[in-house]
Amino acid sequence: xxxxxxxxxxxxxxxxxxxxxxxxxxxxxxxxxxxxxxxxxxxxxxxxxxxxxxxxxxxxxxxxxxxxxxxxxxxxxxxxxxxxxxxxxxxxxxxxxxxxxxxxxxxxxxxxxxxxxxxxxxxxxxxxxxxxxxxxxx
Ligand SMILES: [Zn+2]
Ligand SMILES: [Zn+2]
Numbered sequence: 468x469x470x471x472x473x474x475x476x477x478x479x480x481x482x483x484x485x486x487x488x489x490x491x492x493x494x495x496x497x498x499x500x501x502x503x504x505x506x507x508x509x510x511x512x513x514x515x516x517x518x519x520x521x522x523x524x525x526x527x528x529x530x531x532x533x534x535x536x537x538x539x540x541x542x543x544x545x546x547x548x549x550x551x552x553x554x555x556x557x558x559x560x561x562x563x564x565x566x567x568x569x570x571x572x573x574x575x576x577x578x579x580x581x582x583x584x585x586x587x588x589x590x591x592x593x594x595x596x597x598x599x600x601x602x603x604x605x
Contacts, residue, residue, distance in 0.1 A: 478531040488513050489524045493534060493548035499555070499564035501545055539564060539593070552589055558598035567594065 471490065475482050488509050493500070500508065506521045525546055528534040535547040539557050545564050554567040572590060580587040 474533065478533065480527070480531055480533075483524075484513070485516055485520055485524045486528065488516065489521060490528060490533060490548065493528075493546055497549075497566060499537060499545040499547050499566075501543065505546065537564065537591075537593075552591075554592040554594065556594040556596060558601055559595050560597055560601040563598060565598070 471487065472482060475486070480486065489505060492505055492509050496508075498504075502521050502525055503518065505525070506516070506518045509516065509521075525534065525536070529536045529546075532550060533548065535550045537545045537547060537555060539545055539555075547566075549566070552572065554570050554572065555564055556567055557564045570592075572592060575592070576587045576590055579585070579590065
């Protein structure tokens, strides 16, 4: 919690119960939940928090850079409290989103830079596939 307080202070964010609840939940999961999933997960503990508040809170957290918003297509947004650049993979059957670590994006960024003559600052890499659970179900 101390950590959270100093993080919020750093970003000049007022520490509201809603922001703490949403951020703490996102920190506790690697499931990349949608706003609805976050709402459902914390609803028992915060019964007065509406889905609209969850959306608003997420927007603020994304704006200050505490949370990463992932657009996984068709206006389907997922949220990640891990804001380091890392590739994601989504299962096309069950919709779950996982992180992929130990994948070197340096070369990809360099290649993109060479091909585009841009200075590449960051990249978002998505893979789509079928997860092991869904594979086993067939
Ligand atoms: Zn799956
Ligand atoms: Zn992630």
